[in-house]
Amino acid sequence: MPQMLFIVEPVGQRAERGRAAGEAVYQRMLDFTAELQAEGLLLGVNSxxxxxxxxxxxxxxxxxxxxxxxxxxxxxxGYFLLDTEDPDVALAWAERCPAAEWATVEIRGVGPCYM
Known part of the structure; x- marks a missing residue:
């Protein structure tokens, strides 16, 4: 089953950060997205x-x-949907995710609700 990285962040953090700092962390997330794409792992991403x-x-x-x-x-x-069934691969990418510095990255398998 694919693995999803959920970015769980404190409510209000975005407003407190301000626009310039927000754009800087957003660019870091775009760079992380490009790394996942280059590895062929990215199925979907959105804020x-x-x-x-x-x-x-x-x-x-x-x-x-x-x-x-x-x-x-x-x-x-936000979330990153990864094309891997290996939760250890997802965990390794979660550790590389810039958002882990200001939020929590939760890893979950994606599949039927009976699993």
Whole structure:
């Protein structure tokens, strides 16, 4: 199963960083993306926005909550989907990821929900 690197970062960190510093770390992430592409490992990558909604449907009724969510201390800021079934390969790339310096990189296999 492919491996996904989730970038889990503190809420508000992007705004506190400021534009110039944000552009600098973004360039580092683009360079990391290019390394994954050069190795033929990258299946997908994206940064995720900070605005969010949540939906739950119970007994046929949907309930929607607008974010940001007060109880949240972290958010998934983005992901890299890697073309490897080896979690050790994904872990090695997670260690090279620049975001590991200011966030947490979570590694998960991607596959059917029954696995």
């Amino acid at each position: 995720l926005g900070t605005a969010a909604k949540r939906l739950a449907k119970r007994d046929g009724t949907a309930q929607v909550w607008d974010g940001p969510f007060a109880e949240a201390k972290e958010m998934v800021g």
